[in-house]
Amino acid sequence: MKTSIAKHILVAAAAGLISFSAVAQEKATSLDDLLKMVRQSKIAESQEHKQREAEFRRQKANQQALLNRAKNIRTAEENRSAELEKRYQEQEAAVDQKRQQLDERLGSLRELFGHMSSTAADLRASIDSSLVSAQYSGRTEFIDGLLAKMNTATKLPTIAEIERLWFEIQRETVESGKVVKFNTTVIKPNGEQTQQEIVRVGNFNLVSNGKYLEMNDAYKVAELIRQPDAKFQKMAENLQVSTAGFSAFGIDPTGPTGGSYLKAMINSPDLIERWHQGKIVGYIITAVGAFAMLLAIFRLVVLFGVGAKVNAQLRSATPNTNNPLGRVLAVAEENKGVDGETLELKMEEAVLKERPAIESGLNLLKIIAMVAPLLGLLGTVTGMIITFQAITIFGAGDPRAMAGGISSALITTVLGLCVAIPTVLMHTIVNGRAKRILHILEEQSAGIVAENAERK
Amino acid sequence: MHALIDAWAAVNAFMASGGPVLFLIAGLTFFMWTLIFERIFYFNKGLKSDVQGAVDLWEGRGERNSWGSHQIRYAMISRVSERIQDNMDMIQACVALAPLFGLLGTVWGMINVFDVLAITGGGDAKQMASGVSMATIPTMAGMVAALSGVFANTYLTRKAERETQLLEDHLTMDH
Numbered sequence: 001m002k003t004s005i006a007k008h009i010l011v012a013a014a015a016g017l018i019s020f021s022a023v024a025q026e027k028a029t030s031l032d033d034l035l036k037m038v039r040q041s042k043i044a045e046s047q048e049h050k051q052r053e054a055e056f057r058r059q060k061a062n063q064q065a066l067l068n069r070a071k072n073i074r075t076a077e078e079n080r081s082a083e084l085e086k087r088y089q090e091q092e093a094a095v096d097q098k099r100q101q102l103d104e105r106l107g108s109l110r111e112l113f114g115h116m117s118s119t120a121a122d123l124r125a126s127i128d129s130s131l132v133s134a135q136y137s138g139r140t141e142f143i144d145g146l147l148a149k150m151n152t153a154t155k156l157p158t159i160a161e162i163e164r165l166w167f168e169i170q171r172e173t174v175e176s177g178k179v180v181k182f183n184t185t186v187i188k189p190n191g192e193q194t195q196q197e198i199v200r201v202g203n204f205n206l207v208s209n210g211k212y213l214e215m216n217d218a219y220k221v222a223e224l225i226r227q228p229d230a231k232f233q234k235m236a237e238n239l240q241v242s243t244a245g246f247s248a249f250g251i252d253p254t255g256p257t258g259g260s261y262l263k264a265m266i267n268s269p270d271l272i273e274r275w276h277q278g279k280i281v282g283y284i285i286t287a288v289g290a291f292a293m294l295l296a297i298f299r300l301v302v303l304f305g306v307g308a309k310v311n312a313q314l315r316s317a318t319p320n321t322n323n324p325l326g327r328v329l330a331v332a333e334e335n336k337g338v339d340g341e342t343l344e345l346k347m348e349e350a351v352l353k354e355r356p357a358i359e360s361g362l363n364l365l366k367i368i369a370m371v372a373p374l375l376g377l378l379g380t381v382t383g384m385i386i387t388f389q390a391i392t393i394f395g396a397g398d399p400r401a402m403a404g405g406i407s408s409a410l411i412t413t414v415l416g417l418c419v420a421i422p423t424v425l426m427h428t429i430v431n432g433r434a435k436r437i438l439h440i441l442e443e444q445s446a447g448i449v450a451e452n453a454e455r456k
Numbered sequence: 457m458h459a460l461i462d463a464w465a466a467v468n469a470f471m472a473s474g475g476p477v478l479f480l481i482a483g484l485t486f487f488m489w490t491l492i493f494e495r496i497f498y499f500n501k502g503l504k505s506d507v508q509g510a511v512d513l514w515e516g517r518g519e520r521n522s523w524g525s526h527q528i529r530y531a532m533i534s535r536v537s538e539r540i541q542d543n544m545d546m547i548q549a550c551v552a553l554a555p556l557f558g559l560l561g562t563v564w565g566m567i568n569v570f571d572v573l574a575i576t577g578g579g580d581a582k583q584m585a586s587g588v589s590m591a592t593i594p595t596m597a598g599m600v601a602a603l604s605g606v607f608a609n610t611y612l613t614r615k616a617e618r619e620t621q622l623l624e625d626h627l628t629m630d631h
Contacts, residue, residue, distance in 0.1 A: 264575040274567075340523030373556075403574040410567045417560040421553055428549035435545075439538055447531020450524035 116162065117150045123169055129258040131203055132175045134215045135182050139168055176203035176256070181240070186213060187222040199240050204255030205262075210237035214259060226266050269407075277404075278411040281379035285372060285412060289419030292368040296426035299361045303433040306358065310437055317452060324354040324441055325448075332449040344446055351441045358434050358441075365430065369423040376416020383409025475568070475590035477561030478597055484557060485601040488550035491543045492608045498542075499615055506536050507623055514627045521629065529627050536623055540616045547612065551605035558598020565591025 028034035103110075124143045127133055133140070146165060149155045181199050186208060188194065198208035198221065206213040210233040212224050227233055232250035239247045254260045275282060309323035319329035331350040335343055387405030394401040471478050510532045519525060568587030576583055 268571055268575070340527075344527075403570055406570050407567065410563050410570065413563045414560060414567070417556055417563070421556055421560070424549055424553055424556075428545050432545050436538065439534055443534035444531040446527035447529075447534075450527040451531075453524060454528075 113150060113157075116157070116165065117147065119169070120146055120150070120165055123165070123172065126256075127168075127172065129256070130172060130176070131200055131206055131215055131255065131259075132172055133219045134184065134198075134206060134221050135175070135180070135200060136171070137219060140219075143168070178202065179239070184221055187216075187220060189223055189225045197240075199236075201239070201249060201251060202255075204251040204253070205236075205249075205259075207236035207240065209240065210234065212236065212262060214262060224262060224266065226268075226270070228262075228265065274407070274411055275415075277407045278379060278415055279382075279408050281375060281382060281412045282408075282415050285375045285379070285415040285419055288368055288372060288375065289415075289423070292365060292372075292419065292423045293426070295361050296365055296423070296430055299365075299430045300426070300433065303358070303430065303437065307433060307437055310440060314440070314448070324358065324437065325445060327354065328441055328445045329449060329452075332445075343449070347445055347449070351445065354441055355438065358437055362427065362431055362434060365423060365427040369420050369427055372419035372423060373413075373416045376413040376420075379412020379416070380409040383407075383412065470593070473586065473589045474593035474597065475561060475564060477557060477564050477590075477594045481554065481557045481561070481594060481597045481601055484550055484554060485604070488547060488554075488601070488605050489608075491547050491550070492605070492612065495543060495547070495612050498539075499612075499619065503540065503619060506539055507619075507626065510536050510623065511626050526629070529629070532627065533620070533624055537616075537620045540619055544609075544612060544616060547605065547609050551602055551609050554598045554602035554605060556598070557601075558595040561594020561598065562591045565589070565594070 028037055120143055124140065124147065127139050127143065142161075142164065146157060146161055149157055149161075179199065179201050181197055183195060183197050185193050186196050186198065196208055198206055198213060200206050206215065206221060208223075212227055212233070213221050214224055216222055228250065235247070235249050239249045252259050252262045254262075269277065275286070278285070306323060309320075310325045313320055313323050313325045313329070319333055320326040321330055328347055328350045331346055332343060335346050338346075383405045385405075386408065387402045390401045390405055396402075471482075514520070514529065514532065517525065517528075520529075565587050568590055569584050570587075572584045572587055
């Protein structure tokens with residue numbers, strides 16, 4: 001590979017050296033060929049030189065005649081040059097005179113044109129970002145033409161053009177104070193173009209059917225990819241259908257300078273995108289949270305069922321083994337004859353057996369409630385690490401480079417809290433249910449047995 | 457009337473500058489204080505009849521010395537104490553949750569600050585101010601809610617303990 005590259009370079013260099021000779025037009029296929037070709041071209045060159053020498057000798061006799069002819073031509077051209085120079089000077093003086101005349105006649109108009117030209121340039125800049133341009137096209141072409149005309153020394157703007165400039169300034173001022181409806185082509189986010197009625201609020205906003213629009217560089221109206229809150233869209237819709245009176249409306253205060261707030265909105269993430277910003281830690285927290293919720297709901301349903309059965313057991317006299325209290329009472333029933341102390345021990349043992357089933361999942365819920373904010377903290381720290389890596393690479397000058405890591409850091413904290421808060425609440429509720437059943441089992445079962453015995 | 461409208465406007469402005477989390481904190485605080493007042497009302501009204509009912513039932517018994525009687529007494533105390541302890545866990549959980557909500561608001565506000573930072577490049581501190589107030593106000597509100605709850609919770613816990621103790625004392629074993 002290396003040698004072939006070297007060969008190519010050599011061939012190229014050699015071809016450059018001998019390109020003037022006819023031989024070089026043939027292509028050398030190998031270094032040997034090239035060498036041969038160089039040698040042949042040398043021979044050919046020396047032949048050419050000999051021919052040229054012979055030619056030169058032959059023409060030597062004519063030299064004097066040629067020299068004389070050349071001298072004649074030189075004299076004639078020198079004369080012509082002097083004549084042209086004289087004419088140039090005459091015309092220059094005439095031009096100076098005319099220019100002076102022009103200056104005299106323009107007088108104070110020159111100053112006026114200076115002002116006009118700067119006014120036109122200002123108007124050009126404001127029209128460029130003005131939403132009024134979406135309604136009235138052709139304004140920029142006119143002003144561009146006028147500016148070009150005024151920048152040349154030879155052309156002057158006509159009265160009609162000056163009047164039109166004045167008219168455009170006036171129109172821009174008047175139109176920026178109006179709320180008007182007009183029909184135009186709107187480019188939808190999916191690229192589709194439709195003709196529809198849009199509302200222009202002064203120089204601030206363009207809206208149509210409750211959607212906010214923007215004007216792109218080609219003065220085309222396009223729907224914003226991401227719209228503001230539904231509240232503001234509703235306001236825009238109301239504005240479009242209202243005919244009289246006042247209508248509340250959300251405007252972009254940066255509208256006259258290009259609407260940077262609305263444009264920035266396209267970059268700001270929505271809730272789903274924010275959730276994705278949490279990255280892997282965010283997904284883990286979400287999974288843990290979902291598990292905790294499912295577990296809590298499952299336990300709540302189970303405990304509701306058990307609680308209902310226990311309540312039914314409290315009302316009935318015969319022990320039913322489909323519920324914990326019933327099973328404890330059944331133990332008491334089996335040991336009817338024994339003394340109080342022994343019966344108490346037996347029942348305590350029975351309660352101890354029921355405990356795990358009732359309390360299952362509670363500890364897990366509690367752990368999740370505690371771990372979720374810690375996971376959030378983990379995400380925060382990893383996000384900060386990413387941020388500091390960005391600082392190492394890009395420097396601290398650009399906050400935008402750091403924004404990714406920071407948002408990831410904050411989102412995980414939010415997710416951690418969003419999981420912890422409901423989990424704590426659910427744990428409290430489930431724990432309350434479990435506790436109630438356990439209280440009945442532990443503190444009241446012996447009493448129930450005694451009450452049943454007395455009733456008989 | 458005018459003062460009322462002013463106060464309402466002030467509350468609205470406060471809620472707007474605090475962000476959406478402030479509504480959650482307000483809801484939580486309302487819920488917590490509803491439970492606290494429910495407990496206070498119970499201790500002042502319902503509890504008396506519950507205790508009286510238990511004492512009457514106990515006093516109406518023929519004998520109060522056997523093993524069975526003791527178990528029945530425990531069961532009675534347990535039942536009334538269950539009523540006394542009702543919702544107390546939930547109040548405690550709310551007190552614990554209030555600062556967490558505050559923290560949530562803080563982080564939410566910080567996200568807003570960084571959003572503004574990403575859009576404007578951080579040149580304008582004024583534009584970040586709304587995010588900063590969204591970060592700090594919920595923290596304060598969460599703390600205030602938690603503090604108010606802590607005092608009420610301490611009072612209620614002590615009251616509940618004392619009432620249970622009193623009930624046990626009322627149900628005397630020997631007559």
